[in-house]
Structure formats: structure tokens, C-alpha cells
Amino acid sequence: MSARVVHNVGYDLKLALPLAGFFLIFFITPLILLIFISLHADPELKRFGFDQFRKFLIDPYSLKVLGQTLVIGAETTVLCLLLGYPLAWLFVRSPGWLRSVLILVILLPLLTSVVVRTFAWIVILGRLGIVNSALMTLGVINTPLRLLYSEGGLVFALAQVHMPLMVLPLITALSRLDPNLADASAALGAGAWRTFLRITMPLTLAGIIAGCLLTYCMSLTAFITQTLVGGGQMLLMPGYIYQQVAATQDWPFAAAISVIFLVAVLAAVTVFNLLGRLAQGVEHG
Amino acid sequence: MRRRADFGAVSLHLTLGVLAAACLVLLILPTVVVIMVSFTSGFSLRFPPPGYSLRWYVGLVDAWQLQFAALNSLKVAAWTTFLSVVLGVAAALGIARSRQLSANVLDSLFMSPLILPGLAFGLAALIFFSVIGWPVSLLTLVIGHTIVCVPFVVRTTIAALAQLDPALAESSASLGASRWYTFRRVTLPLIGSGILAGAFLAFMSSFDNIPVSLFLRSAGTDMLPIRMWQDLESLLDVRIAAVSGVMIVATLGLMIIMERIAGLSRRLR
Numbered sequence: 001m002s003a004r005v006v007h008n009v010g011y012d013l014k015l016a017l018p019l020a021g022f023f024l025i026f027f028i029t030p031l032i033l034l035i036f037i038s039l040h041a042d043p044e045l046k047r048f049g050f051d052q053f054r055k056f057l058i059d060p061y062s063l064k065v066l067g068q069t070l071v072i073g074a075e076t077t078v079l080c081l082l083l084g085y086p087l088a089w090l091f092v093r094s095p096g097w098l099r100s101v102l103i104l105v106i107l108l109p110l111l112t113s114v115v116v117r118t119f120a121w122i123v124i125l126g127r128l129g130i131v132n133s134a135l136m137t138l139g140v141i142n143t144p145l146r147l148l149y150s151e152g153g154l155v156f157a158l159a160q161v162h163m164p165l166m167v168l169p170l171i172t173a174l175s176r177l178d179p180n181l182a183d184a185s186a187a188l189g190a191g192a193w194r195t196f197l198r199i200t201m202p203l204t205l206a207g208i209i210a211g212c213l214l215t216y217c218m219s220l221t222a223f224i225t226q227t228l229v230g231g232g233q234m235l236l237m238p239g240y241i242y243q244q245v246a247a248t249q250d251w252p253f254a255a256a257i258s259v260i261f262l263v264a265v266l267a268a269v270t271v272f273n274l275l276g277r278l279a280q281g282v283e284h285g
Numbered sequence: 286m287r288r289r290a291d292f293g294a295v296s297l298h299l300t301l302g303v304l305a306a307a308c309l310v311l312l313i314l315p316t317v318v319v320i321m322v323s324f325t326s327g328f329s330l331r332f333p334p335p336g337y338s339l340r341w342y343v344g345l346v347d348a349w350q351l352q353f354a355a356l357n358s359l360k361v362a363a364w365t366t367f368l369s370v371v372l373g374v375a376a377a378l379g380i381a382r383s384r385q386l387s388a389n390v391l392d393s394l395f396m397s398p399l400i401l402p403g404l405a406f407g408l409a410a411l412i413f414f415s416v417i418g419w420p421v422s423l424l425t426l427v428i429g430h431t432i433v434c435v436p437f438v439v440r441t442t443i444a445a446l447a448q449l450d451p452a453l454a455e456s457s458a459s460l461g462a463s464r465w466y467t468f469r470r471v472t473l474p475l476i477g478s479g480i481l482a483g484a485f486l487a488f489m490s491s492f493d494n495i496p497v498s499l500f501l502r503s504a505g506t507d508m509l510p511i512r513m514w515q516d517l518e519s520l521l522d523v524r525i526a527a528v529s530g531v532m533i534v535a536t537l538g539l540m541i542i543m544e545r546i547a548g549l550s551r552r553l554r
Contacts, residue, residue: 012379013385013388015378015379016375017379018372019372019395020376022372023394023432026410026431026432030406030409031406031409034409034412082304083311085304086300087305087309089301089305090301090305104541107540108316108536111489111540112316112532112536113492113513114493114495114510115495115529116319116513116533118517119513119517120314120315121315123318123526124332126330126521128331128332130332133332160312163308163311164312167308191294192293192298193297221401223495223496228518238402238496251412254408255408255409255412258402258408261402262402265400265402269400
């Protein structure tokens with residue numbers, strides 16, 4: 001019976017073949033080629049060897065760039081969670097008309113060009129920007145602070161650019177939550193904070209992890225925001241790759257940095273996925 | 286006891302409320318700032334602007350470099366969307382209902398460009414095209430963009446198919462409709478808005494792409510976001526604020542239309 005149904009209405013897996021072929025030629029082959037190039041010892045591509053990877057792994061500067069990228073991604077993710085969770089919480093408690101307004105506010109940054117969003121931060125954090133003007137008017141400072149090209153400025157800009165990716169999965173998780181559970185917790189005498197920290201947050205852990213995965217990976221790879229707000233002194237991995245290609249034309253080294261960066265991002269994805277599995281165990285167990 | 290519980294609830298709601306408000310300010314502020322600065326009468330990105338005028342919008346009329354780049358970006362985004370919809374919808378139909386392992390593997394493969402660093406793929410694509418001897422052109426840009434934009438179409442189409450009641454297609458088939466007829470008259474109308482939402486996301490994402498374009502464009506195929514990025518890095522040109530203003534209004538308009546006809550926000554969660 002079921003075989004007949006599948007035969008009648010199901011679509012053949014073969015329909016996926018054109019896209020699979022497209023990916024094989026223009027996605028997988030280039031990535032394999034990238035790995036192949038990275039395994040060359042010299043820019044003329046004459047000698048094979050792991051020299052480029054060794055060069056990266058013993059160079060304190062390269063390791064600092066990698067470390068800084070991973071740390072700034074983590075800081076951005078924490079800030080997104082700290083501000084995004086309350087917004088998602090507010091969203092699911094809002095009446096319908098307010099929800100339509102809120103979803104517009106959350107989605108607009110997601111769809112606005114990244115250059116435009118980053119440009120706004122140049123205006124906000126610049127020497128004559130809002131923050132400096134406000135602080136000087138209030139008499140807190142006499143000379144403008146250097147906010148642009150600072151780590152703090154970059155983390156705030158990255159958090160704003162990627163906030164929707166944190167808030168959307170949290171909204172999904174929070175709206176699936178059974179309100180009876182919080183009521184039951186309150187009826188059993190738990191305070192509001194205890195209920196929030198021990199019932200609401202743990203039960204939305206899968207959404208938290210999904211949001212963290214997206215914001216973390218996206219802030220690691222946010223080339224435009226990193227270069228415009230972080231500037232030259234705050235070189236991160238994507239900028240490092242671009243610099244090697246544009247300035248020094250050292251293809252094997254650029255390819256090796258790309259491979260190391262790909263592996264780092266894949267490792268992060270794997271960790272988050274493992275955490276996600278554990279979280280589902282918590283929710284169902 | 287009752288009093289303490291109330292205090293807890295009030296302080297929790299106050300904390301969450303304040304943080305949510307801070308988040309809303311963070312989300313809205315940049316858009317408002319860009320719009321205000323774009324109407325400045327001055328020559329710098331000073332905020333608040335010393336006065337207001339339309340001069341920078343008027344200046345866009347003969348900013349031929351920006352117009353040329355915008356036209357290229359539109360062309361690439363249109364072709365990318367077309368290719369993404371054709372390949373993506375077919376692939377989504379193929380893997381949506383399949384429980385085979387290969388369908389799962391393909392699904393992960395098609396989604397991977399969303400997470401992997403676009404810059405690394407851009408570099409890989411540039412190396413690939415130079416090895417096979419294709420000069421960078423609008424074609425290489427469209428191919429590169431399709432790889433990073435097709436996941437949106439695949440995802441929204443699979444989600445729309447998952448909500449589709451299989452009984453509908455079954456009844457159509459048992460009434461003697463051919464498979465193609467059933468697809469055209471039953472399935473497609475029901476998943477159409479899902480495909481449309483995916484096409485919209487693919488278009489916006491292509492129009493905004495920098496990491497892939499950075500490696501696959503040439504002087505003859507300048508792209509708008511890259512031109513803006515380079516102008517911002519070298520000179521803080523106020524015209525970029527005017528371009529940004531135009532883009533924000535266009536995005537907002539398209540978003541509201543898409544929300545009406547395709548239920549965009551439901552499909553992003």
C-alpha cells in the first residue's frame with residue numbers, strides 16, 4: 001500500500017541530481033582544489049608539503065589572529081544571547097499587533113545590506129559620532145574616545161548585525177513551551193526567578209544552542225563588519241585570508257589559512273550540534 | 286510569602302523588560318542613524334547632522350560608478366535567483382519526502398554554504414575558475430552566488446512541502462491526474478508562497494553578497510556592496526549614506542510586500 005502511494009505522489013530523488021551535480025562541480029571540486037593548493041610548499045606550486053600549515057601553527061601572529069577571531073565570536077554570541085533572550089521572551093508575551101511590529105524590527109536588520117548596517121556603526125562610533133558627542137555634551141570626556149577600531153565597538157556592531165539569527169530560533173523555542181509548566185512551577189511555590197532559570201531556560205536550551213550556533217558562525221565569518229569596524233589593528237581570519245591574496249599573492253598560504261579556518265568553523269558546528277543532542281536529552285529526559 | 290513572590294516576579298519582569306528594550310534600541314538605532322545622516326547638509330558623517338537637505342540623494346543622479354555597480358548587482362541577483370529556484374525547487378521535491386540516507390546527506394550538503402565561511406569558498410572558486418580557464422565574468426559571479434543562495438530556496442521549499450497534506454496529491458492521482466498535472470495544479474499552488482519567500486531571500490542575499498563577489502568580480506563587473514565597502518574604507522563618502530537610505534526603504538518595502546503575500550516571517554523561524 002505505502003509503496004503504491006510513494007509511487008504515485010512521491011517525487012523521485014533523481015530530481016535532486018541537477019543541484020547535486022552543480023554542487024559537485026562548483027562547490028566540492030573548488031574546495032578540494034583549495035586543499036590541494038594549500039599542500040604546496042612554495043608560491044610557484046612546485047613542491048608538496050605541509051609547510052604552509054607548519055608556518056601558520058608556529059607563527060605567534062597567525063595564532064593570535066585565529067584566537068582573536070574565536071574569542072570575539074564568543075563575546076558577540078554571549079551579548080546576543082543576553083539581549084536576544086529577553087526580546088524573544090517579550091515577543092511571545094505580546095499581543096498580535098505588537099508582534100507584527102516587533103517581527104518587523106527584528107527582520108529589517110536581517111534583510112538590510114550588511115554594508116549599510118556596518119556603515120551605521122561607523123557613524124555611531126566615529127570621532128564625531130553619537131556616543132562621543134553625547135559623552136562630550138554631558139562633560140564625561142573632553143576629547144573623543146577611540147571607539148571605532150576597538151574590540152568593544154566591534155563586538156557591539158557584530159551583535160547588532162547578527163541579533164536576528166539569535167532571536168528567531170529563541171522565539172520558536174519559547175512559543176513551543178507549554179505555559180502550564182511555568183504555572184505548575186509557581187503553584188508548587190517556586191519564585192519567578194527560580195521558575196525562569198530552572199524551567200523556562202532549560203526547556204528552551206535547544207533554541208538557545210541553535211541561536212548560538214548561527215550567531216557564532218556568522219560573527220566568525222563577518223568580513224565586512226570586521227574590516228570596517230575592527231579596522232587594520234583588529235585583523236581577524238577572513239581579513240587575514242583576503243590580505244594574503246590581495247597584498248602578498250601568497251596563494252598556498254592563503255589557501256592554508258582558509259582550510260584552517262574552515263576546520264575551525266566545522267569544529268564549532270560539531271561542538272554546538274553535540275550540545276544540541278545533549279540538550280534534547282535534557283528536554284525529553 | 287506572597288509579598289516575596291511578587292517582588293521576585295516584578296524584578297524578573299523588570300530585568301527582562303529592560304534588556305529587551307536595550308535590544309530593541311540596538312536593533313533600531315543603526316537604521317534611524319543612517320536615514321538621518323543621509324539627509325545631512327554637511328560634508329561629514331557628523332551626528333546629529335548640522336542641517337538637513339536632499340543634496341546627497343540628488344548627487345546620486347550622476348554617480349555613474351555606483352549606478353553601474355548597482356546594475357551589475359541587480360543582474361547577478363536576478364540570474365542567481367532564477368537558477369536557485371530552478372535547481373533548488375527540483376532538489377527540494379526530490380529530497381523532501383525521501384527517507385533514504387542519501388537524501389539526508391544531500392540536504393546537509395545543500396545547506397552547508399550557509400555556515401561555511403563565504404570568503405574561503407570565494408577563494409576556492411577563484412582558484413577553480415582560473416584552473417579551468419574561465420575568466421571572471423558575470424557568469425562566474427552567478428555560479429558562485431547560486432552556491433551560497435540556493436540553500437534559502439531549498440530550505441523554504443522543503444518546509445512548505447512538509448506542511449503539505451499528502452492526501453491532496455494522492456486524491457489527485459487516484460482521480461486519474463498525471464504526475465505533472467498534479468504538480469502544476471495541486472502541489473505548486475500550495476507551496477508557491479514558500480518558494481517565493483525562498484526566492485526573495487536568495488535575491489536579497491545575492492544582492493548583498495561580498496565574500497564571494499570579492500574574488501569573482503573584475504573591474505568590468507563591479508558590484509554595489511563592494512563599491513560601497515571600498516568607498517567607505519578609503520573616504521567616508523556621504524553619498525554612501527544616501528545609497529544606504531535608498532536601500533533601507535527598498536528593503537522595507539519589499540519586506541512588507543513579501544510578508545503580505547508569502548508570510549515571510551513564519552518561514553524564517
